[in-house]
Amino acid sequence: MLEGVMTGIATALTLSNLSWVVFGCVAGTLIGMIPGLGPISAIALMIPISYSLDPAGGLIMMAGVYYGAVFGGSTSAILINAPGVASTVATSFAGYPLARSGKAGKALAIAAYASFFGGTFGAVMLLFFASTLALLALQIQSPEYAALILFAMTSIVVFAQPGQRIPSAVTLLLGLMLGTVGTDQLGGVQRFTFNQIDLADGIHFVLLVMSTFALAEAFRLFIAQSPQTEQKVSLRDLKLAKSEVRKLTPVAGRSALLGFIVGVMPGAGATLASFFAYDLEKQIGDGSLEAGLTAPEAANNAASTGSFVPLLSLGIPGSGTSAVLLGVMLAYGLQPGPTLIVEQPEIFWGVIISMYVGNLMLLLLNLPLIPYLARLINLPSKVLLPLVIGFSLIGVFLTTFSVFDLGLMLGFALAAGLLRAYGFPLAPMLLGFIMSGLFEENLRRALLLSSGELSYLVERPITLLILIASLLICCIPLWNRRVA
């Protein structure tokens, strides 16, 4: 293995490969900052360039693009409350308030450090445990998935602020319902589409998140006309105080571990991971915004790396992004899977090492950029708000090319604004929406496999355990009340 690592380092650290990773990081960050264009679009856009490179160089550049796009997505989530991909939704929960409260530069810096920590942690785990962890991916079947998602949904309601629990449950269910629009994933039946081809694939995630987060927030700011305070952003914001480092390192550590393990499971790994980490931190952490931002950022980067486990060790893409990367590898004539490490060790190790290099490069390149990015928040509302609205609409249009969707978006933004005005939190709705399809698909499959018999659960101890855990956390509020 040591020999493999050395081959990997030698492959990744040639001058040309290093410059490709730098190029990839820059391009990825820029593309990822546009709301709606996430890592998948960024990698797809870079495919033509990658063909002109040799396999190692091309894949190393892609690693840079990937991490760049993930970081770029966090930037728009923090600065303008527009998380372009599902895995950065949890980032905006604490990141956006932190940025609005006059610490935009610091928020971006924390996100960069936490991403770096999570990504590096993930790469090291991948290095040592790729083949062992593949076995974990095989343990998780439909019933476990369904139970795990149920757990995620239960915890977001239970861990909501007291008094926000019922509204959270309401919007969560609303999200689940919105997720049923479109083609039924098991039977192929069209549901709630009103014979509109624009609805046949359901409501696009980017559309919902842009309308309920970015647009609704822009409208609110427009109506509220809150007085703005000029934020001074300088390179000094990038330095965290010793006490903060001491406080945030354990947060990043446990979030990254949690994130990596969740990320190994194929499916919505990074999204689930970021929500879990955020909820966990809210429960056991000190509740500061800084910790609330560190947790999902560390977790989703570790999980993104974790999603390479099934790709590299089984040849099965665990996420949308790794599916696109699989396409890139196939175009090079590489077949990721159990045979890759034997047949082409320099590629296998090169990819893993390049993830590490990509992470490091990203940190070095983006830190100096942060003061400039953070000044975006100082734009006067009359300039910033039209920009946010314009970019949200463009982001959605670039994803779906449908004018119908733009109308739908404005409708959702209006509804979301009303919900918020009456004190309904919108984050549970997004979680419900993201998980809806995955939950239904796995639940229905589990019910088919078990023929609806409860005794099936006994044969599946992991499922049973997760279900019991879901029940137990429902008791936490009662317990807290008694203690108080």
Add this chain to the structure above:
Amino acid sequence: MLRILIAFGLLCFTGICSVALADDAVDARLHIVIPAGPGGGLDATARAIGRALVSDQEVARVSYENRTGGGGGKAMAYFVESTDSLTDTLLVNSTPLLIRSLQGLFPHSYRDLTPIAGLIADPGIIAVRADSPYQSWAEVVAAMKQRPAKLFVGGGSVKGSLDHIILSLLVDKAGISPRSVRYLPYDGGGKAMLALLSGEVDIMVSGLGETLAQQKAGSIRLLGMTSEQANLSFPEVPTFRAQQVDVVFYNWRGLFAPSSTTPVQRAQWIAQLSNTVAGAQWQQQLTRYGWQPLYLPGDEFSRYLAQQEIMLKEVLTQLGLVR
């Protein structure tokens, strides 16, 4: 401040250009519309033939456009509705085009397009885990007859689509009603493979292309494939014909032009493709991806489509999905 604005503006502009813009009519340019997202089989096919055409100097530049939505319906609608304004533009498509228009999932059919050529064909396969007790398709059939309620077959697409149809063709020949077989759909061939490897299902139906990695690694066993002849790379895998099951079925992938294409233009496309398909570059792409060539130029392709449509209609009617 201004710099940031300009950067954002430029980005957006390049984004739009590279994602969406179709080429204007310029000599020897080609624009390929892909009715699926990046990373899948259709996307790979389009980019592979595009690259081969460029390196054989049949065209100067190729651009690609992933137009997803409505299970390929949006790309079809776009291609049919703007038929008069599309120049130098081809659509890549595959068997689900026929299936979805038969089911009425979108209003158009392949008759609203001009078939140019079939390029590759992927036979269907039945796979079990390497440690499975089933050694042949006949044993699976026997088990299905014995305990139909307990035996699940996983596949990578919804009920009534490609994988389910392959399974239905096979069990029908064995005298089992396709509607009594428990087919369990997954979101893509990868997830179905994971379900097979993890033991959630015992049998899987898929395309040969999606199972190559696991077949090479020896973690699964292919019980048969729906091609006419055995595959040269896997001589040990029997065809279903060799097992006295008369099913030959391919998932073809091919190119279409808009319906407004003139016979002269069509002949030119076919000539260019014929040259390229015979060339070394295309052969190299075929081996890279492990694809089976099935080159059907022009009218041969149209006839093939008509035949396949009849066969598909029969199966779908049996499944109760088309009336």
